[in-house]
Amino acid sequence: MAYVATRGGERAIEQAERLFRQDLGQIDLDRVQSIRRSLPYLVDRVMGEASLYDEDIAALALAQTGGELSEAVLVLRAWRTTQPRIAIAEPLLQEQLLTQRRISAAFKDIPGGQILGPTLDYSHRVLATDVLEGRPYDPPAVEAAETPAPARQPSLADWQRVQGLVAPAVDNSVPLDEIPDLTREPLLFPASRAHRLQGLARAETGGVLALGYAAMRGYGNAHPTVNELRLAEAEIVVRHPSGTAFSAGRIRVSQAEVTSKEKGGYLELGFAATFGWNEVKVIAAATLDLNSAEAPVGSAVHEEFYLYHTESVEASGFCIHFKLPHYVTFQSILDAMRDAKAKKAAMSASNVTTAPQEEPAL
Amino acid sequence: MSLAALTRPWAATSYGFLDASAKREIRRKMIKAIAVPGCQMPYASREVPMARGWGTGGLQVTLTLVNPRSVVKVIDQGADDGVNAASIRRFVSRVSGAAETWDTLAATIVQSRHRVPEEVMHEDQVLVLQVPNPEPLRGVEPNISIARQMHADADYGKLWLTLYEQIVRKGRIMQGAAYPSLVNGRHVMTPSPIPRWDVPKLHMARHLTFLSAGREKRLFAVPPHTRVEPLVFSDRPYLVEDHAELVCRRSGISGYFMNELPQDDGTSAFEVSDSNLGIKAIRHAEGEAVEIGATWYRNGEMSQ
Numbered sequence: 001m002a003y004v005a006t007r008g009g010e011r012a013i014e015q016a017e018r019l020f021r022q023d024l025g026q027i028d029l030d031r032v033q034s035i036r037r038s039l040p041y042l043v044d045r046v047m048g049e050a051s052l053y054d055e056d057i058a059a060l061a062l063a064q065t066g067g068e069l070s071e072a073v074l075v076l077r078a079w080r081t082t083q084p085r086i087a088i089a090e091p092l093l094q095e096q097l098l099t100q101r102r103i104s105a106a107f108k109d110i111p112g113g114q115i116l117g118p119t120l121d122y123s124h125r126v127l128a129t130d131v132l133e134g135r136p137y138d139p140p141a142v143e144a145a146e147t148p149a150p151a152r153q154p155s156l157a158d159w160q161r162v163q164g165l166v167a168p169a170v171d172n173s174v175p176l177d178e179i180p181d182l183t184r185e186p187l188l189f190p191a192s193r194a195h196r197l198q199g200l201a202r203a204e205t206g207g208v209l210a211l212g213y214a215a216m217r218g219y220g221n222a223h224p225t226v227n228e229l230r231l232a233e234a235e236i237v238v239r240h241p242s243g244t245a246f247s248a249g250r251i252r253v254s255q256a257e258v259t260s261k262e263k264g265g266y267l268e269l270g271f272a273a274t275f276g277w278n279e280v281k282v283i284a285a286a287t288l289d290l291n292s293a294e295a296p297v298g299s300a301v302h303e304e305f306y307l308y309h310t311e312s313v314e315a316s317g318f319c320i321h322f323k324l325p326h327y328v329t330f331q332s333i334l335d336a337m338r339d340a341k342a343k344k345a346a347m348s349a350s351n352v353t354t355a356p357q358e359e360p361a362l
Numbered sequence: 363m364s365l366a367a368l369t370r371p372w373a374a375t376s377y378g379f380l381d382a383s384a385k386r387e388i389r390r391k392m393i394k395a396i397a398v399p400g401c402q403m404p405y406a407s408r409e410v411p412m413a414r415g416w417g418t419g420g421l422q423v424t425l426t427l428v429n430p431r432s433v434v435k436v437i438d439q440g441a442d443d444g445v446n447a448a449s450i451r452r453f454v455s456r457v458s459g460a461a462e463t464w465d466t467l468a469a470t471i472v473q474s475r476h477r478v479p480e481e482v483m484h485e486d487q488v489l490v491l492q493v494p495n496p497e498p499l500r501g502v503e504p505n506i507s508i509a510r511q512m513h514a515d516a517d518y519g520k521l522w523l524t525l526y527e528q529i530v531r532k533g534r535i536m537q538g539a540a541y542p543s544l545v546n547g548r549h550v551m552t553p554s555p556i557p558r559w560d561v562p563k564l565h566m567a568r569h570l571t572f573l574s575a576g577r578e579k580r581l582f583a584v585p586p587h588t589r590v591e592p593l594v595f596s597d598r599p600y601l602v603e604d605h606a607e608l609v610c611r612r613s614g615i616s617g618y619f620m621n622e623l624p625q626d627d628g629t630s631a632f633e634v635s636d637s638n639l640g641i642k643a644i645r646h647a648e649g650e651a652v653e654i655g656a657t658w659y660r661n662g663e664m665s666q
């Protein structure tokens with residue numbers, strides 16, 4: 001029934017999807033595993049934005065969407081929706097993290113030491129074009145230090161608390177099963193700190209970077225100094241209904257703590273953490289957190305603004321919805337516009353003197 | 363008795379896709395929304411296998427309402443066979459076993475993007491409108507915390523002012539679709555971007571309407587027999603689109619909201635926007651026994 005002029009064209013639609021999938025070709029376990037192995041930071045980014053930690057499933061989402069990041073996150077989150085929340089892990093404590101990289105820009109040396117770990121920070125970013133000419137790039141082997149760095153590192157903020165530099169920790173702990181969960185509750189404002197940090201943890205990396213960068217560049221009121229940045233693996237400890245605590249495996253996490261100027265005799269701290277290793281995101285997010293208290297309401301670095309506008313699934317979905325037909329609303333606008341023009345024309349034709357020539361100053 | 367006998371067989375997803383805790387939350391919010399007509403209720407809004415802004419709010423309400431005896435109609439801009447409408451309808455029916463229909467009269471749940479069907483809906487039907495921007499104050503107050511306070515205070519002065527300014531500047535209110543409307547004399551809502559033509563259909567309607575915004579995580583309701591009054595000044599009556607005289611070029615019917623189709627010669631042709639109504643009219647003209655429901659407008663005038 002070719003009734004509606006702009007009808008769906010179901011066959012065309014189906015073929016369009018096939019075209020997309022045909023370009024990607026067959027997706028098999030090999031491809032998924034190779035994505036997981038060769039693009040660990042991309043896998044981490046997608047897991048963080050999806051609030052779902054599973055490297056195989058994240059790699060599958062990337063394979064299936066050809067690396068279209070917002071689509072991959074959507075696929076993962078939609079799958080996550082169908083999964084029950086069966087347990088809540090014990091909190092991760094900084095000093096328990098199996099830390100592989102831990103640096104501070106606030107002090108030259110810190111208790112536990114600076115551990116550079118894996119990073120490109122000090123590298124020359126030179127493209128290895130030899131690879132395209134058939135000469136594979138083999139990274140030089142790492143030379144182990146004489147004494148390995150301790151796997152666990154103390155918390156710098158704890159040391160600062162003892163020194164009286166940072167305000168004493170306020171115990172905000174709640175029973176495990178009462179921890180607020182942004183994926184099961186609406187975000188309300190002013191947001192609870194739990195919701196703010198959860199929102200930042202799953203925010204779109206580029207969006208958080210843009211707004212965090214805006215805060216750093218002077219649109220915010222807090223200049224971040226990296227107090228402590230960590231890339232670590234964390235043991236996920238859950239409790240069996242019988243009471244036994246056991247490890248459900250390890251996940252990669254990153255966290256940043258940034259500090260600013262003194263306020264009320266103490267350094268202020270901003271914090272962010274996310275699934276996977278994603279330093280840019282946690283530094284930018286911690287800067288937004290640090291700036292939150294002083295951000296003017298309605299500014300782009302205020303929590304309401306950044307939490308709403310860095311939500312990747314909502315933002316990308318809304319953006320692409322403008323491809324859907326809008327002819328009903330557009331018709332309504334046209335109708336009002338034509339009628340207003342006709343009224344104006346009729347008015348100026350009938351009585352030029354009484355028609356307002358200028359808009360009144362209000 | 364074995365443990366297996368006490369549990370349900372494993373299934374990849376719950377009935378109706380959403381899990382029980384999501385449905386329970388949405389049901390509670392739906393009941394609250396009915397209790398306070400037009401007031402926006404925040405809800406968690408889960409991710410579903412569709413992009414945000416493509417009807418995920420409506421979909422979650424529909425998935426919460428649906429049961430195996432439901433008959434579901436989904437329309438997009440009036441059409442049942444639009445890409446997104448067809449996709450949502452197929453998804454709902456696949457995860458719930460509900461029947462699908464294009465016929466407004468046969469449906470128990472009508473999910474709609476941007477139109478209220480032209481055939482009058484009844485007590486046993488629910489209309490689910492997809493809402494992109496649930497906040498009618500967004501244009502005058504982008505900060506949602508302040509906007510919520512304004513709703514609490516019934517402080518709609520800024521909204522009235524913009525309407526007044528439009529009259530001063532343009533000689534009429536220029537608001538296209540999504541005309542702000544006072545519900546039950548208390549809360550101003552946006553009736554989703556339905557054209558002005560459709561807003562009077564919600565006033566004292568026999569059916570229940572849910573309006574749900576998945577991306578913005580708000581849902582609200584217009585219960586049956588509830589006042590829905592577009593904001594107008596006493597000397598400036600509410601104007602619906604000037605479509606009463608337009609004739610559908612295919613079905614020959616008039617008195618309905620029309621889609622305008624620009625022609626090569628610079629003129630316009632029109633087709634009725636409620637596409638299944640057009641199909642019914644054509645079949646009726648061809649002598650088929652087709653039941654066409656009563657309509658809201660008679661000769662372009664609201665019949666209530």
